[in-house]
Amino acid sequence: DADVTQTPRNRITKTGKRIMLECSQTKGHDRMYWYRQDPGLGLRLIYYSFDVKDINKGEISDGYSVSRQAQAKFSLSLESAIPNQTALYFCATSDPDIPGVSNQPQHFGDGTRLSIL
Amino acid sequence: GQNIDQPTEMTATEGAIVQINCTYQTSGFNGLFWYQQHAGEAPTFLSYNVLDGLEEKGRFSSFLSRSKGYSYLLLKELQMKDSASYLCARFSDYKLSFGAGTTVTVRA
Numbered sequence: 001d002a003d004v005t006q007t008p009r010n011r012i013t014k015t016g017k018r019i020m021l022e023c024s025q026t027k028g029h030d031r032m033y034w035y036r037q038d039p040g041l042g043l044r045l046i047y048y049s050f051d052v053k054d055i056n057k058g059e060i061s062d063g064y065s066v067s068r069q070a071q072a073k074f075s076l077s078l079e080s081a082i083p084n085q086t087a088l089y090f091c092a093t094s095d096p097d098i099p100g101v102s103n104q105p106q107h108f109g110d111g112t113r114l115s116i117l
Numbered sequence: 118g119q120n121i122d123q124p125t126e127m128t129a130t131e132g133a134i135v136q137i138n139c140t141y142q143t144s145g146f147n148g149l150f151w152y153q154q155h156a157g158e159a160p161t162f163l164s165y166n167v168l169d170g171l172e173e174k175g176r177f178s179s180f181l182s183r184s185k186g187y188s189y190l191l192l193k194e195l196q197m198k199d200s201a202s203y204l205c206a207r208f209s210d211y212k213l214s215f216g217a218g219t220t221v222t223v224r225a
Contacts, residue, residue: 004159042121042215042218043206043213044215090159097211111157111158
C-alpha cells in the first residue's frame with residue numbers, strides 16, 4: 001500500500017467546475033505539500049501545511065485553496081477550473097526538519113493528472 | 118524557479134558515467150536535494166547535501182559547493198533503468214524549489 005495516496009489519479013473536467021483533489025498519508029508526517037508539474041517548468045509549490053492549524057501559500061496559490069482536515073489528510077480545491085490549470089498534481093509529506101542537523105526529504109504520492117477542457 | 122539551472126537533456130551509453138550539473142541562488146540556502154522521476158511516476162528521493170563535499174550512495178554520488186552555488190549528481194555504471202528525469206531542488210525558508218529537471222536517456 002502506498003504511504004501517500006492521491007485520489008483521483010486522473011480527472012477530466014470542464015472550465016468553471018469546482019474540483020477537489022485529495023491526499024492522505026500513513027507516514028505520520030506533520031508536513032504536507034501540494035505541487036503542480038508542467039513540462040519544462042518543473043515542480044512548483046501551491047500550498048503547504050506544517051500541522052493541522054497551519055496553512056501557507058506557496059509560489060502559485062492563486063486559483064487554488066486547501067484544507068487540512070487531519071494530520072493525515074490535505075485536500076486541494078480548484079474553485080472554478082480554467083484550462084491553464086491542466087497539469088500533473090503531486091502531494092508530498094515530510095517530517096519536521098532537525099535544526100542544525102538535517103532537512104528531511106519529501107515523499108511524494110503518485111500524482112493526479114488533471115485535464116480541464 | 119529560484120534560479121535553479123540544470124541541463125534539459127543528456128544521453129549516455131549503458132555502463133558509462135554521467136554527471137548532471139545544477140547551479141542555484143546562494144542566498145538563504147539551507148541544503149540541496151536530488152530526486153529521480155521516471156516518466157509518469159512520483160519523484161523519489163536520491164540524495165541530500167548541506168555541507169561542501171561528496172556524498173556517495175552506491176552508484177550515485179552528489180557533490181556540493183556552497184560558495185559557488187553548485188551541485189552535481191554523478192551516475193556511475195549506468196543501467197537502462199536509470200533512464201529518467203533527475204530533479205535538483207534547493208531548500209530554503211522551510212521549502213523546496215525545484216529545477217525543471219534533466220532527462221537522462223541511457224542507450225544500449
